[in-house]
Amino acid sequence: MGLYAQDDLSLAQEMYENQDFEATIEYLHSFEIRHAADLLLEADAYHKLKSYEEAIETYDQVLAREEDNIYALMRRGAAYLELGDFSFALKDVRKALRLRPEHPEANFHMGNICYDQDDMKNASKYYRTALHHRPGYPQATYMLGAAKSNLGQFKDAEKAFDQVMEDFPDAVYNLAVVKLEAKNYSEALSLFDQAESKGISTPDLYFFRAESYFFMGDKREACIDYKRAAGLDDSEAAEIYDSYCMKSRKKPNRKKRETIHIEL
Numbered sequence: 001m002g003l004y005a006q007d008d009l010s011l012a013q014e015m016y017e018n019q020d021f022e023a024t025i026e027y028l029h030s031f032e033i034r035h036a037a038d039l040l041l042e043a044d045a046y047h048k049l050k051s052y053e054e055a056i057e058t059y060d061q062v063l064a065r066e067e068d069n070i071y072a073l074m075r076r077g078a079a080y081l082e083l084g085d086f087s088f089a090l091k092d093v094r095k096a097l098r099l100r101p102e103h104p105e106a107n108f109h110m111g112n113i114c115y116d117q118d119d120m121k122n123a124s125k126y127y128r129t130a131l132h133h134r135p136g137y138p139q140a141t142y143m144l145g146a147a148k149s150n151l152g153q154f155k156d157a158e159k160a161f162d163q164v165m166e167d168f169p170d171a172v173y174n175l176a177v178v179k180l181e182a183k184n185y186s187e188a189l190s191l192f193d194q195a196e197s198k199g200i201s202t203p204d205l206y207f208f209r210a211e212s213y214f215f216m217g218d219k220r221e222a223c224i225d226y227k228r229a230a231g232l233d234d235s236e237a238a239e240i241y242d243s244y245c246m247k248s249r250k251k252p253n254r255k256k257r258e259t260i261h262i263e264l
Contacts, residue, residue: 104134203234
């Protein structure tokens with residue numbers, strides 16, 4: 001790649017780092033001759049836009065030029081996982097790990113594959129390996145917290161989420177859920193309030209905050225939040241609001257539901 005092309009790629013990289021992904025793609029399309037490096041950047045931009053099929057097609061072009069490009073392999077695997085193509089995801093990330101067993105991002109993506117398959121023990125192992133090779137890796141720390149929460153290891157989950165609250169607004173919400181599961185209801189309420197102040201207004205937030213109020217014996221506040229969750233199409237909250245709040249019946253036990261919201 002000549003100096004001029006390298007300067008052009010640097011400009012595209014700057015656009016990408018500024019999160020102007022559509023402009024990045026448009027600019028890269030102006031390149032007359034395509035190389036693996038600029039195609040990888042284009043694929044990553046599609047990935048950030050959640051255009052997973054376009055990302056995969058562009059990672060394919062990278063791998064046609066460099067068949068052992070581990071970044072294209074593991075990120076194509078991540079895109080396949082987003083589309084629910086588990087076998088293709090596993091094949092790509094396994095190959096990346098064979099090429100670079102110590103690579104933190106490859107271990108992170110293998111952790112995500114295990115997490116997707118509800119294998120929280122191995123997910124935790126891969127996230128820890130990623131953190132061993134890249135201390136402080138925020139995405140791996142976040143997902144380790146999610147895996148530990150699903151394993152019922154709430155102290156470890158709290159520690160992980162507490163480290164990344166500045167990086168991911170959802171980490172505050174997740175830490176609140178962990179506090180709820182650990183029966184630290186007052187702390188959970190404070191964190192749910194923080195999460196709401198950061199712009200999180202999902203039915204899950206209102207539902208689980210209502211649960212915290214319920215276990216603290218505050219029926220009035222619990223019912224306010226059950227009603228909010230019900231208004232956002234949470235069927236379980238609607239059932240509880242109708243029977244417990246409106247008809248003063250015994251509150252139904254909480255059904256099994258996803259408690260950790262993943263947003264990276």
